[in-house]
Amino acid sequence: MKKGREILLTIVILSLLFVWVPKVYGGPATHFQVIVPSTAKIGVPFNITIKALDANGLIDAGYTGTVNLTVNSSVGLTISASTPALPYTFVAADAGVKTFQITLSGSNISTPWNTATITAQDTGTPSINGISSGFQVTGGVPDHFKIDLSSTNITAGDSITFTVTVQDANNNTVGDYNQTVIFTSSDPQAVFSPSTYTFIPADNGIHTFVNGVTLKTAGSQTITVSDSSVSSTSATITVGFSTLHHFNITASTLTPTAGATFDITVTAVDEYNNTITNYLGTVHFATTDPNTSVSLPPDSSLPGGTNTFVGGVILCTAGPQTIYVEDTSNSLIKGSLTLNVQPEPLASCSFQFDPIGPQTRGNPFSVTIKVVDSFGNVNQSFSGIGFNADLTSSAGTVTPSTVGPFLNGVWSGNITLDTASNTMTITASDPGLTVGNGTSNTFTVSDPDPASFVFDPIPDQSIGNPFQITVKAVDGSGRIVASWSGNVKLFVSTSGGTVTPNI
Structure with missing residues (x-):
């Protein structure tokens, strides 16, 4: 007996541990609970959940009515897509609860944010309905920028104010836009202030740039707003010229x-x-x-x-x-x-000597020869190896007979003449026959030693008063011996007279 009582007690305890608690469902549905997110974007699918509830707020698990969903008309939005499709008839497996993925559509909604509600209604029994809490809706994916200009007809140098609105493909404002935009213009001289801008939440997709651009190039100009994926261009701005400068x-x-x-x-x-x-x-x-x-x-x-x-x-x-x-x-x-x-081409050039003064036979002296055009410009292209000049003299011979190379159209160096002359000239010619001949000025070439001295004319003078004289050393032909230097002694022809100094 004792053993039997123990078995019975065990069964009772186990029974208490496995008590079945039935799930409680409500009665016939009287309204819907519509659960929505706090925000949504136009054109972007999002989930909402519909629950069929009785008067006590309990789920009617047996609800099999047909439901349609609508958006409050005041915000200009409609449900453009739904999965499953609308209207929808609940089935037993839904057990009174169904989640829908819906997409809102709308166009030309200028306000950055809209407070929307969604209404669920039984198509057979319209009194069975429900309205969601309000949620905010903004434009969809950024598609373009709307650019409003304070003026489309300005003078070069003027600034204009412009407003940028971020919009989706249906021209709805994308209020939560937070990207960085860059400004450019068809005017290569345009100056933007600022040149870039990052939208912040307070902008709600719209920002005004006061005196944001200065245009300077006359004609038809535009400004362009771009981010990493979207670019839009303004209407044409006519820029007029400013004052004479x-x-x-x-x-x-x-x-x-x-x-x-x-x-x-x-x-x-x-x-x-x-x-x-x-x-x-x-x-x-x-x-x-x-x-x-x-x-x-x-x-x-x-x-x-x-x-x-x-x-x-x-x-x-x-x-x-x-x-x-x-x-x-x-x-x-x-x-x-x-x-x-640029100087004239070589074919129009000739050799030119710098002026040459009196020289002495057999003594080297420096000359400079240039290749010049008809205006006296040196042609520097006559330069380098092979650019030489042949020299001849009007009397005797000149050594060397060929000089060069010229450097940048000029040659300077020493030459020697072997013949004395009162009318000596030197002629330079181009071995390549491109540059025209050039002849120096006429100068004298004397013998190396003076044969006598000559005075320039002396006018009447007074005793004891200093006066200036010029004495020249000349060769046998009366040519100044330019290379001679030495002392001369002076005498006077008057008996008893002296000259000071006399050397």
Whole structure:
């Protein structure tokens, strides 16, 4: 018996441990609970959950009605997609609870955030319904930037204010946009302030840039806003020229040849180099080139703000030369252009000697020979090995007979003449027959030793008063012996007279 009572007690205890607690479900549904997230984006799917509840808030697990979902119309949104599709008929397996993945759509919603609610309603029994709590909806994926301009017609140098709104493909504002945008313009001189900007939550997808861009190039211009994946361009902004500031000068060549004509174009411009098309003034030309053969255009007008003077300029002096232009009524308004004038080609050049003074037969002396064009410019291309000159003299021979090489168009060195002459010249010729011959000035070549002394004429003088005389050492032909140096003793022809000093 005792053993039987123990078995019975054990069964009772085990029974108490495995008590079955049934799940409690509500009665027939009277309304829906609609559970939504706190935020959603237009065009981006998100989940909501619908629960069929009875009057006591208990789930009606047997609910099999048909439900449709709508968004409150005041925010301009609709449900464009749903999984499962709407309207939806609950099945027994749902047990009164169903989760839907829905997508909202809408267009041209300008406010960055919208508070929306979703209503669930039984299509057969409309009194069975429910409304979600409010949740915030913003635009979908950024698709473009809307750029509003404070002005579309400005003067070069003016600033304009512009507003950037981030929008999705349906022109809804993307209020939670937080990327960095970069500003550029078709105007290469445009200045943005700032040049980049990172949107912050307080912007709600919209930011205004006060005096955010300064445009400087006349014509039709635009500004562009870009991030890493989206880029948009504004409407056209017409930029007009500003006030006259200076003249621009351009030339058909920056390396004109001496003596050759070339074209120049003069344009009246503002400080940003925009053409002043209504310029009615007159311009005057000048140059640093001192050569008397220079040719410049006469004082001229600039029709439409610009004028091209075809073949209007001739410069002659090699090297950097500047052309100046100024307004004849306001000399402070001017312009300039510096060019590098080139000598004429070698075929138009000849040899030129630096001046040679009196020399002595048999004594070496220094000469300098240059290759020059018709304007006296040295042509530096006659330079290096093989660029030499043959020398001949008008009397006797010159040693060496060939000199060189020339360096940058110039040769300097010593030569010797073997013959005395009152009218000596030296001629240089090009062995390559490119450069024209050149002949030195006429100079005297004397014998090496003086044969006598001659005085320059002396006018009447007074006793005891100093006066100046010139004595020359000359050879047998009366040529000054330039190489001679020594002392001479002076005498007077008057008996008893003396000259001081006498040596």
